[in-house]
Amino acid sequence: MIADAATGVALALRGEGDPYALSRTLRQGDALALAAIRVLGADALAPYALGHRAGPGGEDESVVREALAAYPPGVAASDVSVWSYRGLIEASHAFLNGGADGWPRPPEAGAGWIGTDPWPRLSHRASQLAALALPGLAPGLAEALAARTDDLSRGFVRAVRRQDWLQAAGLGRWLARLPEVPPTLGLDGGLAFVRQMSGGDARVALHVVAARRFHGRGW
Amino acid sequence: MITDRTAPAESVTLTAEVENLVDSAEPDAVFRDTRECGGGLLLLGLLLISPPTPRPKTDAR
Numbered sequence: 440m441i442a443d444a445a446t447g448v449a450l451a452l453r454g455e456g457d458p459y460a461l462s463r464t465l466r467q468g469d470a471l472a473l474a475a476i477r478v479l480g481a482d483a484l485a486p487y488a489l490g491h492r493a494g495p496g497g498e499d500e501s502v503v504r505e506a507l508a509a510y511p512p513g514v515a516a517s518d519v520s521v522w523s524y525r526g527l528i529e530a531s532h533a534f535l536n537g538g539a540d541g542w543p544r545p546p547e548a549g550a551g552w553i554g555t556d557p558w559p560r561l562s563h564r565a566s567q568l569a570a571l572a573l574p575g576l577a578p579g580l581a582e583a584l585a586a587r588t589d590d591l592s593r594g595f596v597r598a599v600r601r602q603d604w605l606q607a608a609g610l611g612r613w614l615a616r617l618p619e620v621p622p623t624l625g626l627d628g629g630l631a632f633v634r635q636m637s638g639g640d641a642r643v644a645l646h647v648v649a650a651r652r653f654h655g656r657g658w
Numbered sequence: 659m660i661t662d663r664t665a666p667a668e669s670v671t672l673t674a675e676v677e678n679l680v681d682s683a684e685p686d687a688v689f690r691d692t693r694e695c696g697g698g699l700l701l702l703g704l705l706l707i708s709p710p711t712p713r714p715k716t717d718a719r
Contacts, residue, residue, distance in 0.1 A: 441679070474672055478679045510676050519681040563684045601687035 440465075441475045444483065445641040449648045451486035459486035462498035467505060476506035480523040481530035482570040485649060488534055500535050503527070507543050519567050521548040522580065526571040533575060553583040561587060562594020566609030569646050572616045574653050585617045592624045599629065604637035608646035615656035630657030 444464050451459035461483055465472035476483045483503070507527060512520045525545045532542065552564060565584055571577040584591065591610055598607035611630045614620045630647050634657075637643035651657045 470669070470672060474676045477676050480680070510673060513673075513677070516677065517681040520677055523680050567681060603685060603687055606684070 440471050441478050442641040444472075444475045444479055445645045448479070448482055448485050449641065449645045452489070452645075452648045452652045460499060462502045465502060467498065467502045470509070472502070473506040473509045476503060477510040477524075477527070480570040481526040481573055481576055482645060482649070483527070484530040484534045485570070485573055485645075488530075488573050488575075488653070500531070503531050503535065504542070507531075511543070512546065518549040518552060519564055521546050522568050522571065522577070526568070526576055529571075529576050530573065550580070550583060553580070553587070558587075558590035558593050559597060561590055562598065562610055563606060565591060565594070565613055566598070566606040569609030569612045569649075572612045572653075573649070574616075581616060584613060585619070588614070588617050588619055589621065591617070592621055595624065595626075595629065599633065602636070604633050604640060604643045605646075607633045608637070608643040608650075611657070612646045612650040612654075615650035615654035627657050 447456070447459070447464045450456040457463075461476070465475055465483070483506075484499075507524070510524075512524050516524075525548050528542055528545045553561065556564065568577075568580070571580055591614055595607055595610040595614060598604075598610060608630070611626060611633060614624070614626055615630070620626055630650055634644060634647040647657055
């Protein structure tokens with residue numbers, strides 16, 4: 440179901456298929472659909488970032504509220520889980536036009552790891568938060584990651600060499616948003632290579648399409 | 659009365675799966691450092707081109 444939802448989002452970002460409606464792909468009341476929204480995070484609402492925003496109080500808003508209520512980060516949740524949850528709330532505020540009322544309060548997410556993690560671990564964590572690379576989301580996180588652009592670039596190359604295409608695509612998407620990516624990295628060709636080699640993985644395709652659509656990177 | 663005894667267990671399992679998918683462990687893979695590979699190739703090449711170990715002659719004629 441996650442792959443189907445990711446494919447629907449990627450199609451919408453490419454401008455193909457019917458006009459996107461989250462609640463048509465992932466329906467209310469279905470536990471698996473709500474889980475898929477939580478896993479995709481802000482990406483579940485990515486097509487609305489193109490300007491076709493959903494109206495307030497619609498079914499999309501209801502299904503996102505249900506997902507947020509069903510899968511809040513637990514007491515022992517990791518920083519990545521908290522950031523991802525926070526990203527879904529931020530995206531809801533930004534793209535659903537529903538106002539700030541009635542949404543869960545964004546939890547405080549730890550950010551110490553961004554400055555202290557060794558580059559391989561930082562790269563792994565950042566790639567899992569690639570949905571937050573949507574324009575305008577998590578500006579503080581983006582700024583902190585920008586200070587470690589070289590480390591993320593190393594992580595991109597490492598992920599490609601390990602054939603970890605999902606991590607490579609997530610890192611490539613972050614690098615597409617960051618301002619000072621080394622030109623010697625070959626990010627555009629790298630993203631195309633990752634998409635080609637991933638064998639049609641839906642989440643990889645989503646990251647690559649998002650990097651292209653929102654930041655103009657990749658072929 | 660029929661009670662669905664599996665529902666809470668499934669819900670807990672699904673919650674755990676969601677957490678695992680949101681923050682999954684890095685898959686095992688091999689990352690080979692170019693310098694290490696170069697060193698390995700050099701060693702292999704030296705072994706291949708090295709002369710054979712001298713053996714004592716066993717010709718008893």
